[in-house]
Amino acid sequence: MLDVFDDFDAMSRAAAELFADRARQAVRARGRFAAALAGGSTPTHTYELLCRQPHRERIPWEDVHIFWGDERCVAADDPRSNQHMARQAFLDAMPAQIHPIDGALAPDVAALKYESELRAFAHGDAGFLDLVLLGLGEDGHTASLFPGDAALNEAQRWVLPVAPTPNRLARITLTPPIINHARQIVFLVSGSSKADILRRVLEGQGNEDVLPARRIQPTSGELRWMVERKAAANLAGR
Numbered sequence: 001m002l003d004v005f006d007d008f009d010a011m012s013r014a015a016a017e018l019f020a021d022r023a024r025q026a027v028r029a030r031g032r033f034a035a036a037l038a039g040g041s042t043p044t045h046t047y048e049l050l051c052r053q054p055h056r057e058r059i060p061w062e063d064v065h066i067f068w069g070d071e072r073c074v075a076a077d078d079p080r081s082n083q084h085m086a087r088q089a090f091l092d093a094m095p096a097q098i099h100p101i102d103g104a105l106a107p108d109v110a111a112l113k114y115e116s117e118l119r120a121f122a123h124g125d126a127g128f129l130d131l132v133l134l135g136l137g138e139d140g141h142t143a144s145l146f147p148g149d150a151a152l153n154e155a156q157r158w159v160l161p162v163a164p165t166p167n168r169l170a171r172i173t174l175t176p177p178i179i180n181h182a183r184q185i186v187f188l189v190s191g192s193s194k195a196d197i198l199r200r201v202l203e204g205q206g207n208e209d210v211l212p213a214r215r216i217q218p219t220s221g222e223l224r225w226m227v228e229r230k231a232a233a234n235l236a237g238r
């Protein structure tokens with residue numbers, strides 16, 4: 001499902017509304033809500049809106065469990081940390097249960113530790129995430145699944161380390177099997193710089209299969225694209 005919004009604010013408001021609705025439904029149905037957050041800059045305003053009214057009051061925060069789809073291997077208070085961004089935007093102000101990836105550890109240790117934490121929380125059920133928020137990089141990456149990485153073909157592990165490159169820190173990422181088992185997956189995409197890659201991901205064929213975002217295909221949940229109009233500019237019929 002693709003929703004195109006006139007501007008960044010409208011997209012962020014709709015995403016915050018969706019998060020709040022899903023949280024209330026999950027807590028009513030199962031007593032808790034488990035969400036994996038995206039990093040980057042696109043979701044920041046969505047997160048800020050979650051700690052303002054009406055969501056501040058409406059979300060049952062004590063039953064909200066926050067995980068991350070990916071993390072950079074830096075200390076928790078480093079401005080490049082995805083955890084740091086979300087804490088600044090909303091989590092420091094809300095009584096949610098926070099399950100960060102420890103970016104200060106060696107990447108392979110951090111990945112194994114997070115995998116154990118997820119499996120213990122999930123009691124082995126790969127479908128434990130109610131919501132996964134994702135972004136889309138200009139190279140087609142999502143979470144920290146980058147073009148050509150072995151993590152794209154992972155079938156067993158839920159969490160893997162991602163080796164650094166000259167332009168990129170080491171990272172930790174959730175893998176396609178765990179993301180694809182979520183009840184709902186939402187991509188947030190904004191800005192005209194994403195127009196070309198969004199077209200390739202949504203309309204590409206053949207060798208475009210190497211694009212990481214195309215590996216995100218829910219097993220039984222719902223996939224939704226929430227896109228700012230500028231980013232949808234190259235899609236057919238838009």
Ligand SMILES: O=C1O[C@H](COP(=O)(O)O)[C@@H](O)[C@H](O)[C@H]1O
Pocket residue numbers: 038039040041042043069070071082134135136137138141142143144188
């Ligand atoms: O590196 C990352 O980038 C992606 C995309 O970020 P965006 O701000 O361009 O939407 C993000 O989803 C991911 O979590 C982050 O680590």
